Amino acid sequence: MNRISSFNIVSLTLGFAFLYIPMIILVIYSFNESKLVTVWAGFSTKWYGELLRNESFLAAAWVTLKVAFFSSTLATILGTMAAYVMVRRGRFAGRTLFSGMIYAPLVMPEVITGLSLLLLFIAIGLDRGVLTIVLAHTTFAMCYVSVVVSSRLVSFDQSLEEAALDLGSTPFEAFRLVTIPIVAPAVLSGWLLAFTLSLDDLIIASFTSGPSATTLPMKVWSSVRLGVSPEINALSTIFIGIVTVGVLIASVVSKRAISRRQAEELAAES
Amino acid sequence: MVNSTVFAPWEDPGQTPLIRIENVTKRFGDFTAIDDVSIDIYTREFFALLGPSGCGKTTLMRMLAGFETPSEGRITIDGKDMAGVPPNKRAVNMMFQSYALFPHLTVWDNIAFGLRRDRMDKDRVAARVEEMLKLTQLQKFAKRKPHQISGGQRQRVALARSLAKAPKLLLLDEPLGALDKKLREETQFELMEIQEKTGTTFVIVTHDQEEAMTVASRVAVMNHGKLVQVDTPERIYEAPKSVYVADFIGDVNLIEGLVASVGELAELTWAEGKAPLIGQSGASLKAGDEAVFAIRPEKIAISREEPEARNRVRGKIVDIGYLGNLSVYHVQLPDGSYMKCEVGNRSRVSRRDYTWEDEVWLSWTDTAGLVLPS
Numbered sequence: 001m002n003r004i005s006s007f008n009i010v011s012l013t014l015g016f017a018f019l020y021i022p023m024i025i026l027v028i029y030s031f032n033e034s035k036l037v038t039v040w041a042g043f044s045t046k047w048y049g050e051l052l053r054n055e056s057f058l059a060a061a062w063v064t065l066k067v068a069f070f071s072s073t074l075a076t077i078l079g080t081m082a083a084y085v086m087v088r089r090g091r092f093a094g095r096t097l098f099s100g101m102i103y104a105p106l107v108m109p110e111v112i113t114g115l116s117l118l119l120l121f122i123a124i125g126l127d128r129g130v131l132t133i134v135l136a137h138t139t140f141a142m143c144y145v146s147v148v149v150s151s152r153l154v155s156f157d158q159s160l161e162e163a164a165l166d167l168g169s170t171p172f173e174a175f176r177l178v179t180i181p182i183v184a185p186a187v188l189s190g191w192l193l194a195f196t197l198s199l200d201d202l203i204i205a206s207f208t209s210g211p212s213a214t215t216l217p218m219k220v221w222s223s224v225r226l227g228v229s230p231e232i233n234a235l236s237t238i239f240i241g242i243v244t245v246g247v248l249i250a251s252v253v254s255k256r257a258i259s260r261r262q263a264e265e266l267a268a269e270s
Numbered sequence: 271m272v273n274s275t276v277f278a279p280w281e282d283p284g285q286t287p288l289i290r291i292e293n294v295t296k297r298f299g300d301f302t303a304i305d306d307v308s309i310d311i312y313t314r315e316f317f318a319l320l321g322p323s324g325c326g327k328t329t330l331m332r333m334l335a336g337f338e339t340p341s342e343g344r345i346t347i348d349g350k351d352m353a354g355v356p357p358n359k360r361a362v363n364m365m366f367q368s369y370a371l372f373p374h375l376t377v378w379d380n381i382a383f384g385l386r387r388d389r390m391d392k393d394r395v396a397a398r399v400e401e402m403l404k405l406t407q408l409q410k411f412a413k414r415k416p417h418q419i420s421g422g423q424r425q426r427v428a429l430a431r432s433l434a435k436a437p438k439l440l441l442l443d444e445p446l447g448a449l450d451k452k453l454r455e456e457t458q459f460e461l462m463e464i465q466e467k468t469g470t471t472f473v474i475v476t477h478d479q480e481e482a483m484t485v486a487s488r489v490a491v492m493n494h495g496k497l498v499q500v501d502t503p504e505r506i507y508e509a510p511k512s513v514y515v516a517d518f519i520g521d522v523n524l525i526e527g528l529v530a531s532v533g534e535l536a537e538l539t540w541a542e543g544k545a546p547l548i549g550q551s552g553a554s555l556k557a558g559d560e561a562v563f564a565i566r567p568e569k570i571a572i573s574r575e576e577p578e579a580r581n582r583v584r585g586k587i588v589d590i591g592y593l594g595n596l597s598v599y600h601v602q603l604p605d606g607s608y609m610k611c612e613v614g615n616r617s618r619v620s621r622r623d624y625t626w627e628d629e630v631w632l633s634w635t636d637t638a639g640l641v642l643p644s
Contacts, residue, residue: 162337163370165357167384167435177383181374264418 071137079145114207128210152186549639
């Protein structure tokens with residue numbers, strides 16, 4: 001089973017090439033001396049310097065981070081609450097309808113979500129800016145959080161909460177002292193997911209932002225329409241770098257935690 | 271009084287029970303989980319709820335803990351009606367089947383959890399936790415997390431945690447189900463010792479009849495949400511009131527027939543041309559009733575010569591099971607039915623007195639068997 005046949009090598013190479021060649025090209029050209037994106041004129045890091053001096057990019061990056069932070073936090077709170085009710089409060093009238101409605105935005109085309117939010121904001125006379133993007137991102141990220149958290153809650157032994165009650169906790173204490181610490185990893189990964197989704201979103205942000213707020217994806221998109229500049233390549237490379245480091249750290253940490261736990265369990269039983 | 275040394279508060283009409291379960295019924299939709307059950311449980315009792323899975327024993331226990339409310343009837347603990355009292359306001363603690371140890375807390379913090387909820391001051395919490403660790407011999411593991419200790423140790427942490435608040439009543443839901451056989455037997459005796467030391471009233475739910483018989487002062491046998499019989503382990507085993515109880519507890523040979531006569535002993539006609547079987551009469555039988563003769567395999571003697579006992583049948587050995595401490599003989603009667611007979615292996619060198627295909631006599635005394643309504 002473990003033999004590496006030539007077929008395996010070919011399919012592996014093809015798959016990875018398909019996934020990563022575009023990104024590799026982007027990274028390579030970010031170090032290009034020339035202003036022309038498609039002509040190689042020697043190694044340079046000057047575009048990174050240019051990027052740092054570009055006020056409008058920095059402003060957009062700051063807006064994006066703010067939006068991502070607030071929307072993912074809000075989405076995590078709302079999504080966790082929704083997941084808790086869906087999983088824990090058993091059957092109530094309309095439960096199926098509610099859970100369907102929570103998950104529907106997952107499959108809803110973003111254009112429709114964006115458009116309907118835009119109409120809502122116009123209807124209630126809310127000025128479009130950072131706040132409206134935060135609200136819009138909270139809306140669509142919340143369902144992802146609730147999916148992640150409810151999958152943890154389903155596998156969570158309900159007798160833990162009962163034990164807390166049995167030992168004299170009020171229902172709120174049981175939630176705070178037992179449920180929250182145990183589902184915390186799922187809540188955190190829900191938050192991270194919401195954060196990334198918000199960082200990444202172009203369509204909904206375009207619908208719901210006003211002249212005062214431009215997010216980084218919007219900025220990139222609009223500048224690319226005027227022609228790809230090497231600055232964009234540099235910016236994207238930084239993003240790829242951050243994501244790669246983040247993913248690596250997360251997987252190393254969780255792998256270590258798992259192997260330590262297994263070792264401890266083994267030691268406990270012997 | 272000679273009787274004062276024997277613990278049997280249920281026989282003393284002057285005693286007030288700690289727990290009264292009065293005509294309790296519990297329905298989940300159309301399904302009746304508990305059907306008109308009444309039980310009195312006394313202080314310091316080790317009371318077992320025994321039955322197959324789905325018989326309602328766990329539901330009954332969860333009603334004592336406050337996780338379910340009765341559809342009808344009343345539960346009082348220490349004289350107080352428990353209707354509307356939530357689990358966190360009851361002087362009742364429960365040890366869960368899954369142990370339900372908090373995985374993010376150490377053994378020490380798990381045991382302290384309930385004490386801290388009572389706003390008890392730090393020194394008293396520490397003293398009580400240490401006391402519990404000592405009682406369950408867990409001092410060495412205080413700083414460990416639940417996944418860092420073995421299954422048997424986890425079971426003891428769960429016990430220590432549920433006993434820490436010194437509850438009036440401790441509920442144990444299949445407490446030993448996750449342990450292997452040897453550890454389970456050791457732990458049964460530990461549980462009894464701890465129960466005696468602390469003087470707490472224990473109610474244990476189990477489907478393991480051996481476990482119930484070992485630990486309990488009284489056993490309540492349940493089936494399909496109904497209470498079948500409540501009695502001491504000895505009486506449950508030796509004087510079951512129904513075929514269900516006789517069959518559920520231990521091994522038993524059951525022979526169907528018709529009651530021929532009822533006096534001090536009952537006679538049961540069971541086969542054409544055979545002498546009737548004689549045994550003690552169960553509840554409310556009269557001549558002509560359909561009945562079942564119940565006889566435990568260890569009460570049957572096996573012999574090659576025709577014995578003098580009035581209860582005797584002849585058959586052929588078809589199977590021998592050697593269990594070490596005893597041997598089980600499966601004997602086929604002429605009518606095709608089978609009987610089981612157990613013989614203790616008291617001497618080490620086994621003389622194979624009987625072997626396959628041997629024609630043998632099975633016999634038992636007049637009071638060894640029971641005639642029960644079918």
